[in-house]
Amino acid sequence: MKRSRRSFLQLAGVSALGLGLKPAAGLFAASGGHGRAPGEKVLKSEKALKAKQWAMVIDTRKFESAEDLEPLIEVCHKIHNVPSMKDKRHEIKWIWEEEFEHAFPTQELRFLPERIAQLPFLTLCNHCEHPPCVRACPTKATFKREDGIVLMDFHRCIGCRFCMAACPYGSRSFNFRDPRPFIEEINPDYPTRMKGVVEKCNFCAERLAVGRMPACVEASNGAITFGDLEDPESEVRALLRENYTIRRKQALGTGPAIYYIV
């Protein structure tokens, strides 16, 4: 008698647990799952470029003036529907130019060679190895993808701007206004943004997915090299082996993935 009651209770307990688990499992499927019916698949393109940590080496010796940088900035802003705001306070930028002393304030600045003092530097999101913006984001709208890109999921951005406060490089812009009226020619292949979200460079994730290099790299005539930092055989690693490079505000420990040959 005693034993059977005990086993009955055990069985009841296990069943109750099972009943409790089923709806919970459904809940996870609804939020984390990707809404697929049997037989349906989601795949990567065979052409997609892959890496463990994408990185960029910018050979600043190959740039002479702001005019050399303009086409790169223009092509990026054009394909990503980045608006050009007249009002500086509302400016949106994914890639822009910066003076050496502003880009590298912690570097030795007292006796700068004239070339470097004159030269505008190309700056963009550093796609840090330890991105402070990702830690600041309360909705995981900004996250570090498995290939090292620090990406924004605009669908989750609530416009709190913690990421902007966290980023030591000023790589992020906030849409104070609806950007659409300020886009000269809308590229139908990429969504615009809306009032109330933050945005920044995405290392051309949409181009890597179809086997193309980032637009600025393509437009740079070889001045910018893009590749996998974790692959010792990659072109960026070869450049880093052969040249002395600097990164922006290294002492902060964010591990920027943009390297500058000066």
Added chain:
Amino acid sequence: MNNTKTLYDGGKVITGLVIFVILVTLPFWYNHGKAAPEPQPQLTAKAKAEKACVRPKSIMKATHMQILNGWRNNVVRNARRIWETADGKRFNMSLSKTCLDCHSNKEKFCDTCHNYAAVAPYCWDCHIDKVKEAKE
């Protein structure tokens, strides 16, 4: 002891009640006999030629918003951009470039249903809904 139950100001109270009831039910009277017709989403020539959607039509109506949610998570967060249907057809998981390629008549397709059901997806604040016009 006065036990008679008098309704003081009866006339006013009743009139007030009648007016109240009429006001509250006004929306029903107003819409009486004017039930909105069931939406008739129209297919474009291109969609008709393709015959099938990205999932069987029987469940498209009920699940298209879930598909879109899965698509955007997969594209943006998992770097996967290709959708393979149960019968092996492949699509680029894109709202503007795929859904609106077949259903380019958004007003007569998506919008007729959404207006009827009073849903207003905010996707079009960012996603381009007039792909052809934007190209011009």
